[in-house]
Amino acid sequence: MYDASRTLAVLSEPAEAIEDPYIGRPPEAVWPLEETGEDRQIAADPAMPLESRLQAYENIFESEVGDTSLSRARNLERELGLRQLYLKFEGGNPTGTQKDRIAFVQAMDALRRRYEVITLATCGNYGVAMALAASLAGLRCRIYLPDAYHAPRRDEILARGAELVRVAGDYEQAVLASRRAAELEELYDANPGGANTVIQLRAYGQIAYEIYDELRDAPAVVAAPVSNGTTLAGIHWGFASLYRRGKTSRIPRMVAGSSYSKNPIVQAALKGLANCRNLRPEAIHESPVNEPLINWHSSDGEQALRCIRASRGWAGDASDRRLSACSRLLRDREGLHVLPASTAGLIALADHAEPLPPDRYVV
Template identity: 40%
Template sequence: MEELLNVEAKPPGRTPTIKAYALGNKLHLNNLFLKFEGANATGTQKDRISEAHVINAMRGGYNGIAVGTCGNYGASIAYFAHQYGVKSYIGIPRSYSHDRTDFMQSEQAEILYYDGKYEETVEFIRDFSKDNGLYDASPGSANSSIDKMMYATIAFEIYEALLTVPSYVIVPVGNGTTLAGIYHGFRRMYDEGVIDHLPRMVGVSTSGGNPIVDSWRHGYSRVVDLNPEEIRETSINEPLVSYRSFDGQDALSAIRETHGRAMYVSDEEMVYYSNLIYSAEGLNPLPASASAVAAIGHLKVKQDETVVSVITGRQI
């Protein structure tokens, strides 16, 4: 197991895996655990990949690093770029809430507002990076293969904390990268003989629209993009809503291979469970991250089964 944890560019990580006694009682579960990625420096799981991308940008001799983001990933890239003395450029849809732009600017990032949706902002950053000799850290870029390796460490840490394979691992999905990476970690442990079976991977997203969930619900083996005009963006669902999931195929395949599920939850459910987690466990998750607990009510989980909800971020 120790050998599996030795990745080349060790990300922040080492976040707590918390047994949620009070929350579990409310949800009638004896073995509910919260993997709290909000404990990372900038408050989300994105720190696991951001530092690695910044280091790669330095090693590659690029003029800087750029990313298309709805907010949290940009804040993380800006933070680590500033730590390492690398210039950062953060592309954000102009119509989004911009909750973290002040933080990005405090980390010396240059904000590039784009008149389009998130997916189109990512494409804009792709071209902008090529034209300006920048390292593109955006999902789906030529550099994104590192993301799943970094997120695999979440699986290693879950197993290290529990010393057993959970029945379910529930992960919020936007692009699907985090879920795909966690699956990659469990799959690697399975292939190495560390574990003898895989957990059921559950992807949860916003009812505002997500291709991974929609494709699973329709029984598709391949992820199908949604109609951009049918996507409903809100300040609550911004981290999850999308008409194209850049790592959606890997996430959908992981869900299907492990006999898992994918589901939508509403903004109201996300806010409710965010407040419930705070009152029961003293953690303050982003509502979108609380979707990983909201999903439990949509699953037929037995009382003694082990459930890990990955809380991808905290409120700042």
């Protein structure tokens, strides 16, 4: 039986500092590039025909990105009082996050359109993913990093040959600088939002297809952490596609989790706002724990908010303390070492005010 008070107690225990398992490891230790073999050589060789490079790159993408594990978390079920709770572990991707999914499709699009340089702004994970994806495609990568944020994966970005440009200010100012450079220098703009929205939604839609492949139907709920909102909106896009084609009996309720009072999507959902409104930039304070989640502006916030409401889902937020406690809980009960920010969706699911009926839930 689901017990909300028990869940709150479990997720509020004092937590140890959680370290990123990828920080401090050489790129080869994270992903041995020699495994890509001949395809890697062809994809990165500008002397090869474009068709051959694209095919080789697609081979790398299909063999190394996605198809991440979905496992039932029985120990966590007992701890939280939930039934049939499944964990989708995106740490199995080459650089350890779901960002590899969009980085590789954006790099392939840039290669197809004959660009030579990709640019984007990042707080860390997307930059590492794009630096790898671009290097495998034989493309240069210029990454704009906000001075106001920590950059624990900076060395990994540089190790992949990317150019790093520091920008005074926050993430949104780094995005503006990157987009301005893309326009002036005719670089490929890989930032979220705008023309890239459809590309990235389709890429994240693959997560829904992978869940369907394992469960053979849609779960009752899918919960995910949100920052720009692209991942959540993409998963919903994938399940909506499956439902339209008669593959599933339903579309899951979508649940968004983020840092306490620091995300426009979650705040709009909690307050019942008609639109996803920007937050006050001066009210957003970054920490090593909440950095992947916080935003005063969410690029795909409207799409994410619409999918939450269309699916009768909900949203929730959590303090750094609770995010860290949940990360430790996953490590102790399920043997998964994940960053605290990755647990925001699980906390939002567990915090649901009403008892959750026996069904299948995916985080």
